[in-house]
Amino acid sequence: MSDIAVVEQIMDVAAMVCVFLSAVLSVAAGIGLLRFPDALSRLHAATKPQIFGLLLVIAAIALDQRSIATLLALVPVFVFQSLTAPVAAHMVGRAAYRTGQLDTETLVVDELGPAIERANEGRD
Secondary structure, eight states, X not given: XXXXXXXXXXXXXXXXXHHHHHHHHHHXXXXXXXXOSSHHHHHHHHHHHHHXXXXXXXXXXXXXXXXXXXXXXXXXXXXXXXXXXXXXXXXXXXHHHHTTOSOTXXXXXXXXXXXXXXXXXXXX
């Protein structure tokens, strides 16, 4: 077996491992969405594995295709997803807080409460 064939097999195995790990992250996120008690905890379960899972899928595609052009096409996908997912989760979390969709007993530090009170005082 030539050295090139061995390298290609290693890259194929690495791609399969990346896909498997991203599937494990997806399952963990799904379980977290079902099991966690409130919206803020569920957001944690949904957004944390999402970015790392996407990175693993992009790595698997790049390893499978073995093309710099493919990798360069996938990098903006990762960058834009990395920029938009935290912002979207932040906004959903604020909306959940304002509508009372959270478990206040598990909330360790409430940094948003005083800011909302100050904003509401300004309306009066």
